[in-house]
Amino acid sequence: MRMYDIIMKKRNGEELTGEEIRFFVDGYTSGEIPDYQASAFCMAVFFQGMTDRETYELTDAMAHSGDMVDLSRFGDLSADKHSTGGVGDKTSMIVMPIVASLGAKAAKMTGRGLGHTGGTVDKLESIPGYDIALDSEEFLDQVEKIGIALVGQSGNLTPADKKLYALRDVTATVESIPLITSSIMSKKLAAGSKNIVLDVKVGSGAFMKTVEDATDLAEHMVSIGKYCGRNVTAVLTNMDVPLGHNIGNALEVKEAMAVLRGESRGDLYEVCIALASSILCSVFSISREEAEKRVIGAIDDGSAFAKFREWIGTQGGDVRYLDDPSLFPEAAYQHEVLAPCDGYIEAMNAEQIGLVSVLLGAGRETKEDAIDYSAGIILKKKVGEKVTAGEPLCVLYTNRESVIAEAEKRYLAALRFGAEEPAPEPLIYKIIS
Numbered sequence: 001m002r003m004y005d006i007i008m009k010k011r012n013g014e015e016l017t018g019e020e021i022r023f024f025v026d027g028y029t030s031g032e033i034p035d036y037q038a039s040a041f042c043m044a045v046f047f048q049g050m051t052d053r054e055t056y057e058l059t060d061a062m063a064h065s066g067d068m069v070d071l072s073r074f075g076d077l078s079a080d081k082h083s084t085g086g087v088g089d090k091t092s093m094i095v096m097p098i099v100a101s102l103g104a105k106a107a108k109m110t111g112r113g114l115g116h117t118g119g120t121v122d123k124l125e126s127i128p129g130y131d132i133a134l135d136s137e138e139f140l141d142q143v144e145k146i147g148i149a150l151v152g153q154s155g156n157l158t159p160a161d162k163k164l165y166a167l168r169d170v171t172a173t174v175e176s177i178p179l180i181t182s183s184i185m186s187k188k189l190a191a192g193s194k195n196i197v198l199d200v201k202v203g204s205g206a207f208m209k210t211v212e213d214a215t216d217l218a219e220h221m222v223s224i225g226k227y228c229g230r231n232v233t234a235v236l237t238n239m240d241v242p243l244g245h246n247i248g249n250a251l252e253v254k255e256a257m258a259v260l261r262g263e264s265r266g267d268l269y270e271v272c273i274a275l276a277s278s279i280l281c282s283v284f285s286i287s288r289e290e291a292e293k294r295v296i297g298a299i300d301d302g303s304a305f306a307k308f309r310e311w312i313g314t315q316g317g318d319v320r321y322l323d324d325p326s327l328f329p330e331a332a333y334q335h336e337v338l339a340p341c342d343g344y345i346e347a348m349n350a351e352q353i354g355l356v357s358v359l360l361g362a363g364r365e366t367k368e369d370a371i372d373y374s375a376g377i378i379l380k381k382k383v384g385e386k387v388t389a390g391e392p393l394c395v396l397y398t399n400r401e402s403v404i405a406e407a408e409k410r411y412l413a414a415l416r417f418g419a420e421e422p423a424p425e426p427l428i429y430k431i432i433s
């Protein structure tokens with residue numbers, strides 16, 4: 001078998017066999033197939049697409065390219081969630097302790113931020129002492145004992161995706177439904193959970209810009225999961241606007257704690273209720289109404305926050321920061337961006353706002369960059385709100401004085417003002433299971 005023939009077959013729009021797909025995945029993972037042939041293959045898939053059978057074969061081959069986590073000791077209780085990536089998205093830190101406090105076994109491997117989107121690993125590492133690198137026995141023991149553990153991706157989980165995702169990132173082949181489906185679902189299958197909830201983001205800050213594309217992606221991921229014996233639910237949520245008010249690592253931990261303590265309502269709270277309820281429906285086979293009642297109850301009676309505190313403490317985090325969030329180091333510069341005119345905020349470009357937070361130090365431009373945990377943005381006004389000239393729109397937090405003027409300019413350019421109140425957009429478009 002030759003990689004050249006496989007690329008040509010896909011380029012010509014023909015269906016590949018499982019054997020050909022495994023030849024590509026195994027050869028690329030081992031280094032026998034070079035980047036230039038893998039790039040050509042991804043571009044051929046980008047333009048020609050894949051049948052459902054090919055997408056399944058690709059996902060399965062990628063999932064088996066490295067270790068497979070065995071969570072069978074937790075029976076049907078294991079639960080995982082995955083977001084397709086957004087700005088201000090701190091839902092994992094909220095949803096996982098909620099469902100753990102209600103009896104699910106929350107076992108999650110999570111990633112770092114890259115580009116405009118943040119990553120849960122970086123957010124958790126902003127809590128001094130938090131150990132993201134438990135070995136697999138420690139990880140399983142902790143899930144067994146307290147019902148929750150969140151760790152960075154283990155060295156040999158889906159090595160095919162690690163290489164392919166980095167390649168797609170630099171060859172303009174990220175936004176392909178079969179390639180995103182196989183990338184996300186291979187990681188979820190290898191991570192072992194029986195119940196998987198996918199937060200499929202839609203809008204300016206997401207890979208999927210329209211509800212139609214997001215629905216297509218979600219349906220593919222749900223059906224592949226089902227085919228592999230997992231319960232998969234996809235929740236399509238709005239990412240036209242950053243989620244919640246805080247963007248940046250320690251700032252997001254503080255906001256997550258406020259939601260878990262029942263002190264913060266709004267879009268972030270609503271999305272977390274929908275995601276946590278979807279997990280409970282799947283784990284315990286209960287109605288959505290009953291699941292929502294339990295989720296809201298866990299926030300209101302303090303058990304969700306207590307589980308969060310137990311989890312962070314067990315994983316080495318200094319819980320004094322949770323009891324007194326003012327202990328988190330503050331950025332040296334806190335700069336208010338003021339409204340340039342009267343009117344309504346008609347639109348916010350979430351991707352551009354994510355990039356402003358990277359400029360302030362909250363994210364990485366390359367994989368090697370260090371993160372400034374105190375940097376980020378607190379939004380004071382969001383889409384649909386009325387502003388008067390001179391009123392604060394947001395506060396920029398940074399230790400880099402030299403970037404403040406540029407960050408302010410780019411923040412203002414990411415907003416559109418108008419005279420009329422815009423019609424509200426849905427926060428949750430649909431749930432597919």
Ligand code: URA
Pocket residue numbers: 083084085165174179180181183184207
């Ligand atoms: N997230 C992933 O893990 N993979 C993709 O391809 C896109 C988003």
